[in-house]
Amino acid sequence: NTSELASHELASHELASHDRTTFNPTTEHLTFAARVAWRNAARCVGRGYWPALAVRDLRHISEPQQVFRELQRHLRQAWNGGRIRSTISVFGPGVRILNDQLIRYAGYPDGLGDPQNRRLTAELTALGWSPPVQRSDFDVLPVAIETGGRTQLFEWQADDVQEVAIVHPEVGDLGLRWHALPVISNMELRFAGLTYACAPFNGWYMETEIGARNLADQGRYDRLPELAQRLGLDTARERSLWRDRALVELNRAVLHSFDAAGVRLDDHHSLTRQFVAFEERERAAGRRVNGQWDWLIPPLSPATTPVWARSYREDRELTPGFFHSRRSAF
Amino acid sequence: NTSELASHELASHELASHDRTTFNPTTEHLTFAARVAWRNAARCVGRGYWPALAVRDLRHISEPQQVFRELQRHLRQAWNGGRIRSTISVFGPGVRILNDQLIRYAGYPDGLGDPQNRRLTAELTALGWSPPVQRSDFDVLPVAIETGGRTQLFEWQADDVQEVAIVHPEVGDLGLRWHALPVISNMELRFAGLTYACAPFNGWYMETEIGARNLADQGRYDRLPELAQRLGLDTARERSLWRDRALVELNRAVLHSFDAAGVRLDDHHSLTRQFVAFEERERAAGRRVNGQWDWLIPPLSPATTPVWARSYREDRELTPGFFHSRRSAF
Ligand code: HEM
Ligand code: HEM
Numbered sequence: 001n002t003s004e005l006a007s008h009e010l011a012s013h014e015l016a017s018h019d020r021t022t023f024n025p026t027t028e029h030l031t032f033a034a035r036v037a038w039r040n041a042a043r044c045v046g047r048g049y050w051p052a053l054a055v056r057d058l059r060h061i062s063e064p065q066q067v068f069r070e071l072q073r074h075l076r077q078a079w080n081g082g083r084i085r086s087t088i089s090v091f092g093p094g095v096r097i098l099n100d101q102l103i104r105y106a107g108y109p110d111g112l113g114d115p116q117n118r119r120l121t122a123e124l125t126a127l128g129w130s131p132p133v134q135r136s137d138f139d140v141l142p143v144a145i146e147t148g149g150r151t152q153l154f155e156w157q158a159d160d161v162q163e164v165a166i167v168h169p170e171v172g173d174l175g176l177r178w179h180a181l182p183v184i185s186n187m188e189l190r191f192a193g194l195t196y197a198c199a200p201f202n203g204w205y206m207e208t209e210i211g212a213r214n215l216a217d218q219g220r221y222d223r224l225p226e227l228a229q230r231l232g233l234d235t236a237r238e239r240s241l242w243r244d245r246a247l248v249e250l251n252r253a254v255l256h257s258f259d260a261a262g263v264r265l266d267d268h269h270s271l272t273r274q275f276v277a278f279e280e281r282e283r284a285a286g287r288r289v290n291g292q293w294d295w296l297i298p299p300l301s302p303a304t305t306p307v308w309a310r311s312y313r314e315d316r317e318l319t320p321g322f323f324h325s326r327r328s329a330f
Numbered sequence: 331n332t333s334e335l336a337s338h339e340l341a342s343h344e345l346a347s348h349d350r351t352t353f354n355p356t357t358e359h360l361t362f363a364a365r366v367a368w369r370n371a372a373r374c375v376g377r378g379y380w381p382a383l384a385v386r387d388l389r390h391i392s393e394p395q396q397v398f399r400e401l402q403r404h405l406r407q408a409w410n411g412g413r414i415r416s417t418i419s420v421f422g423p424g425v426r427i428l429n430d431q432l433i434r435y436a437g438y439p440d441g442l443g444d445p446q447n448r449r450l451t452a453e454l455t456a457l458g459w460s461p462p463v464q465r466s467d468f469d470v471l472p473v474a475i476e477t478g479g480r481t482q483l484f485e486w487q488a489d490d491v492q493e494v495a496i497v498h499p500e501v502g503d504l505g506l507r508w509h510a511l512p513v514i515s516n517m518e519l520r521f522a523g524l525t526y527a528c529a530p531f532n533g534w535y536m537e538t539e540i541g542a543r544n545l546a547d548q549g550r551y552d553r554l555p556e557l558a559q560r561l562g563l564d565t566a567r568e569r570s571l572w573r574d575r576a577l578v579e580l581n582r583a584v585l586h587s588f589d590a591a592g593v594r595l596d597d598h599h600s601l602t603r604q605f606v607a608f609e610e611r612e613r614a615a616g617r618r619v620n621g622q623w624d625w626l627i628p629p630l631s632p633a634t635t636p637v638w639a640r641s642y643r644e645d646r647e648l649t650p651g652f653f654h655s656r657r658s659a660f
Contacts, residue, residue, distance in 0.1 A: 212631075212633055213633060216633070216634070217633065219639075224634070238597050238599040238600050239585050239589070239597050239600075240582075241578055241581060241582050241585070241597070243599060243631060243634045244578045244581070244630055244631045244634070245578050247631050247634060248571055248574045248575050248578055251571060251574070252570075252571050255569050255571070259569070267568050267569050267571070269568040269573060270568050270569075293624060294623060294624065299631070299632060299633035299638070300574055300631065300633075301542075301573060301574045301577050301629075301630065301631075302629060302632060303542055303543060303546070303547065303629035303630075304546070304554070304573045304574070304577060308629070309549075
């Protein structure tokens, strides 16, 4: 692809020839750097789509109210009626989002909600958030935007957050739901010595993230026992493999529900195959693939996918890249 | 456990005080060293049972015909009518087994049998083995014993090799089988500067080794498509998760068949839980657990097991230990 190569030449040349302290990337630079940061993300199995990342250059925006308005726009543009677009919004200096993802469900001390978000929920509550009067397992948390040592909370509007009810094709409604957009909001984009601390990005989900982790993990929604009961499985003996059977059915339900709702979501077989094709394109282009095997294998039937038998090496310093900031708490 | 501690003191003291070139361990030393080698095996999730390893001190035996007779005895004692006993046989110097496991099924160029064993099958054929006239998917290979640069083949007798026919509890006979004993025969036992190149050992199987790898892998028996057909699954679309469903059913069939035949086999849920208990005992005893995450997680629903969320470090030089010799071809 010549335009990408041309853009690459441009970027390396320009990035190298500028003084780091005064360098102000053009939107074209930024766009290319964000895409390459994705391409370099060692843990991401969705990287085959990297050239299609939509980059919103919002480096002139740091004021919390404006940031929030642009986050709402991000959600709308990325949602795109279900045909989700991979999108990143790069904000100006001095601003940071506390939440690890833009959409997160509250986790309450009594067990309701997402246990993984208990600390985040407590922190947001300390900052002034009140849970709804009728608490549920799926109460969307506000987003906390920090500027100049001050943190402000913003509540999503109802149509900002798109969700899918989880229905099993044979068992029926499981009383579960999940949001359509995973928007990681606590990683920093770094390249050419620059750091963008507020640069939330999203792709779409792989079904196992929802069906084999978020709704299944014992430290998350832990819904395998309930589903196994509804499926009539023998939960008294591990050797009935009721966990494994319920797990597959939960993932089928996630796929079925997102498909029925017309919301983009990849299955782990197709996505890992695409990932291996991406690896081959990268090698053909003379680039080494950065990778972390334990994150790239899916948590469902991993040995049936082509990543299982491959090996990967990780360069933890590779830039452009996305990094967990030492400051972020979640 | 005082007797184990006493034995430990003895071993470390004795091993340290002897000149490596003249040191000749007692049977008690050897027994303890072999058990600790198992305890140190970074890839083994069955290590909770390490104190129960039966050690056969056969260091006076190196003559091929005698070695083979003792291998037959090993199989019989380890088999124990289905209540499998973890067993190691330590032979004398100058002898080596070519096969990576004592029981292996031939892999033929036309696709019949176990594709993983094609090279081994070719080598054994070059050494004089003839496949049966009626070749099948489960032809047991002879064992090749090398001494002094000369290799001799030995055929197992019918009752040396115990096998289980794989029957699914609802679908019925799958036309598959597997042997009951995994006996690794190409790893060296090393401790106190000594190397025992011929020291085959066995435990029993974890069901996923057979159901999620040997019979399922595309590079092995590749039987998921056939089983999916018999289950009436939609194999035209990955999103039906037919691979994942067939995989669970194949593992259920393995568990069901071994249980029905009264042959010991662990499921991956119970075994990983036992492994974590072993880790805790080790830490309580002040020992670091040697581990390799990518081998310890099972290939079926790994995130539902307690090893998934843990992390492990590996010391590749740790002795006593089992090592893949640089000389072994398989
Ligand atoms: C297009 C659809 C996408 C899919 C299906 C996808 C898939 C995944 C999956 C399954 C993970 C592992 C998540 C986990 O286990 O917690 C992951 C991690 C990651 N992805 Fe992607 N991804 C997509 C888009 C993106 C985009 C657009 C970016 C950035 C521009 C990105 C960057 C990352 C990074 C940095 C991680 C590691 C996160 C961490 O360290 O916590 N991905 N991705
Ligand atoms: C008692 C039942 C046992 C179970 C259920 C068990 C389970 C396992 C499993 C699942 C693996 C990974 C195999 C693979 O993926 O190819 C493994 C590897 C291993 N086990 Fe065990 N094991 C048992 C007994 C033993 C014994 C008795 C020893 C030695 C005395 C042993 C030493 C090892 C070693 C050295 C490996 C690594 C093999 C390699 O590098 O290829 N295990 N075990």
